[in-house]
Amino acid sequence: MAEGSKAEERTARARTVSLHTEAEVAHLRLLRPTITMRMVHELGEALDQLEDHSAARFVVISGVDGVFCAGIDFADFRPDAPMDIHGFHKWEQLLVRVEKLGKATVAAIDGPCRGGGAQLALVCDVRVATARSVVQFDEIHLGFLPGMGTWRLAKYVGLGRAKRLLLQGAPVSAAAAERIGLIDVVAEDGALDAAVAAELAAFGPAHPVATELGKRLLLESYAESFEENIGGFLAAQHRAISQSAFLDTLKKAGR
Amino acid sequence: MSTPAARILAVGTATPPTRYTQAEVLERFRVANPAVRKLFLAPHVRSRHLYLPAADAEGRPTEDQAALLRKHRKGALALGGQAIHAALEPLGLRPADVDYLCCVSSTGFMLPGISAMYVKHLGFRTSMHRADVVGMGCNAGLNGLNPVAWWAASHPGRLALMVCAEVNSALYIYDDTMATGVVNSLFGDGCAAVLVGADVLPSAGPAPALVDFESHLIPDTWDAMHYEWRQDHGKFSFVLDRDVPYVLGLNADLPVGRLLGRHGLRRRDVRHWLIHSGGRKVIDAIKYTVGITEHDVRHTVGVLGELGNLGSGSFLFSYQRLLREGVVQTGDWGVMMTMGPGSTIETALLRF
The missing domain is CATH 1.10.287 (Helix Hairpins)
Structure with a gap:
């Protein structure tokens, strides 16, 4: 991942994330299916906003159009240039910020939740997914590593399951993911919002x-x-x- | 702070030659109280460098208050001299090159003061400006550094030196109680010197600007840390209330918030935290209030573990370790933070 484009270029193009707060709930939406460096930067800006200026007690992270997040966009890579690890570092720093946020966070998953998308879901406090959603850690299959998913995944599902999930990289249905503790709640297709609302209510005041x-x-x-x-x-x-x-x-x- | 900014040009430290593990101190003075022994053997302080006296037949130390005052004076001269040399020598400087000297100490009292003693014995100029910050406690390194920075900023091209000279073993009382056990198990001896100047010679390494200072006093907790005259021992005793860590913790984000807020900075903008090694509980309280990590306090914890709480100069030992780590980059922000009696929290903002 190369360093992203400059701020002025960024504003000229469509944004990759949106942040919209209703009452005590901040909705952070991923507006494109794959993760670009620009999205990493804009997620960072959204976290600045959430950490510094937001009175919201909850954050709901979701995708759009039937995709939660399908992982890294390889368009940011140039096979003819030396590989740059810095972008991966930025991504990990971003995940830590989500993980440590002083608000209750919910990943509202509908559709593919793959690679970096699955890593992002793991750092949320609760994962709610529609029945049709699919979780997949396919990085190792593709020849790279699932971020610090190697550090986090086993804490949710146990080391044995984590090995299988990461090394085989197979897609896991929402129902199967729920059984192993990777997804907390499965909602019927089309009923994601209600299931997320129920989870938020369950947090109570979330001091x-x-x-x-x-x-x-x-x-x-x-x-x-x-x-x-x-x-x-x-x-x-x-x-x-x-x-x-x-x-x-x-x-x-x-x- | 007005331009040109005062910068920290060099740091030097010194500790007594003899290092003691906690078990060795227990052994030497035949500490019997199991609660006190447990205090010593907690993992947060592993060793300290100390000027320890001989023990008498019962294992009691042989120093009276007069001996403790002599020990403070001699230790401040020996260790202060080494720390000053360590700060100046790499830059090819001698004490005679220093234009302003500020000495900080709370572990003994002497008159004439430490700065006058350094002029007499270490080769500083008799025309040098001087100040002694006495009796302000563990926070006093920043209370000294604040006017030193202002002096340096208003005297571009000239050199100011601050020396924190603490011989904490001059405060030890042995009575097998928890009250003195806390002090005897925590504090170590050591001196630190920092050279400060604005628009002056290039430093050998990173030379952060002292951008700003912020103070905070909590008068409601006046008694939480204090000196008490113990008539039964004929000595001063340092008393440390058990709630000190939590009081300091609850208040720590107030000066930090004001300091950073004035400069439009957030906690996450600060890359280096140089916090007084007050004790493990104080460090924890600061961590969870200011919202910083174990990594952020690695030098604070390291100094505590190897050298103990060194009083006013502790944070400068951490600063020296940070520089030796070689991770500092130009443009990095740092915060220095010291805590002590009053109760006091002092902070300084650094720009590398």
């Missing part, structure tokens, strides 16, 4: 600080020992119980 800290500690549980992490937990817990959300809970409890 930003508690949400962010809870996500962070869960992620760190994979990288740190219990002894290393408990200090972090205590620091995070002290911050959480010093927030208005917990004080409100105490008030409601008559304290």
